[in-house]
Amino acid sequence: MNAPLLRLWSWTRKVFPWALAALVLTLVARQARTVEWTEVWTAVLAIPATQLALAVGLAALSYALYGSFDLVGRRLTRAPVSVGRSLGTAAISYAFNLNFGSLVGGLALRLRLYTRWGLSAPTVGKIIAYSMVTNWLGYLWVAGAVWWWAPPRLPEAWVSSPLWWRGVGMAMLLVAAAYVALCFFSRRRELSVRGHALPLPDGRLALLQAAMGGASWLLIGAIVWSLFGGRIDYPAVLGALLLAAVAGVVTHVPAGLGVLEAVFAASLGGARWPVAEVLAVVLVYRAAYYLLPLVFALPAYGLSEAAARRRSGAGQAVGEAPV
Template sequence: MRTLWGWTRKAFPWLLAVLVLALVARQARAVEWVEVWAAVQAIPARQLVLATSLAALSYTLYASFDLIGRHLTRARISAGRSLGTAAISYAFNLNFGSLVGGMAMRLRLYTRWGLSAPTVAKVIAYSMVTNWLGYSWVAGAVLLWAPPRLTESWVSSDLLLLQTLGLAMILLTVVYVALCFFSRRRQLSWREHRLELASGPLALLQAALGGTSWLLIGAIVWSVFAGRIDYLDVLGALLLAAVAGVLTHVPAGLGVLEAVFAASLGDLLPVAEVLAVVLVYRAIYYLLPLCFALPAYGLSEAAARRRRRTRPQDGAPA
């Protein structure tokens, strides 16, 4: 029985990924891409400017998650360097996956500023907790009060089940915050890893920042829709797409994001218009920041090489 459970646990994410990707492929074959491109061109410039401004604010907010880890680990790095490292890593994370951006890029950049690998791992962990803590209560509230709709081509979900899941996600956030306020044990342990528990007020800040981040990302997509779809419907589709992207392990959620939005909102607007908005959102939130992150990373590499060349050799006069 234990062997069967172990096999099932390993196989389930892959089976789910195959299912989602099959749905993506079916959706892609049914799309008239000429109509999608025409819908992209019809989006007003003012909506693009608004969405770009919101994206810049969102990146700044997400980068601030690392400041919480910087505080709790007492990392000896300036706030500016921490924000810059987090912003560059976030752009790589969105486009190339969490292993490249969220972990490898952060590790490379932070260690160059003198942080140890264990400290960097803790900073990453605190950032992830902040992000998914915010996701938990925002998604829980959406499932409880405004669950995302799916077209008939997707599996229909029981309303009571979704609301129960939403309540459970909100309670998970409450439990974490209560633990931070009242637990006498101030360290969380897993195998040989230990993580200091945040204080109660800091846990509330984590929940607020993480939730605001997801609400702001939803506002980016909603602004491109120009109010033609209710904000909660857009937010629900975004939250669903985020989980689908994580489960399928597809870099940048390529195709998955588009398929989930088409399935969730295709009965509210023509699918071509929904996909046009998602493609514009991808360009603004994924690709445009990468255009800045790539040269910023290149400059960081060049600066690191200069520091190595000018650093005094062991035994040489400084």
């Protein structure tokens, strides 16, 4: 690639996320001004208790599945930590990640909790990396398949050409397939990213990563779909969720606050579904998947800190005891 193309690519990488963030946040502000929030609250109260219970149950299952992503890194790094502690650490961190951002939950909290169990920082870094690969590998093939098969219908302010979305979907499927093929056939058994080397799993484990990551996104989509009571096509709901996930990452808004709601309202609301009902479903989803797990994660983290202090105090007492 020659120098002008490199400069163009560097400029595009810097500008595109900010342009997308400005577009999404503009839509958020515009949507907030036009919404009748009393209608949204009425729609929230109209959601049946059975659908709420199903959504909470699916959310618990989703957290358990997401927590198992860390078991991939645990196996590949041979980390001396139990399965239960790994699952608990991942679940607590995920709740913090969703509500406070990836730097707090995905990185800092995970590092603190794992190092408390005796793992080194480089080992924790690899566990986090394998978890991220599993998550986004699943995203790539699920979103690629959805956008190829059922391109989202969006307002004119968004890129709405079905051909464009099918091209993006095909590219995502190819990237996911390339990772799996690399794990099967590459002679160089490590992946280098910005000077950091990550050993590649074997092909069978890469397929397992793809299955786990994909199942996680499909399950999250099922949570939102269940709150609609099955009255809207699952691929349409899943496509909106996948688009909102990327918009939330790009805009860096904590918990995707407002971004999630705007994307769902833009892709599913209007002529297809009353905006008030769409927003009601998204707010209940946020309560079931973001806030309720945090209610449990906060005391769980506090108990973990207290247990660590007791272990530290016991160790100092033993060290100070006379021989």
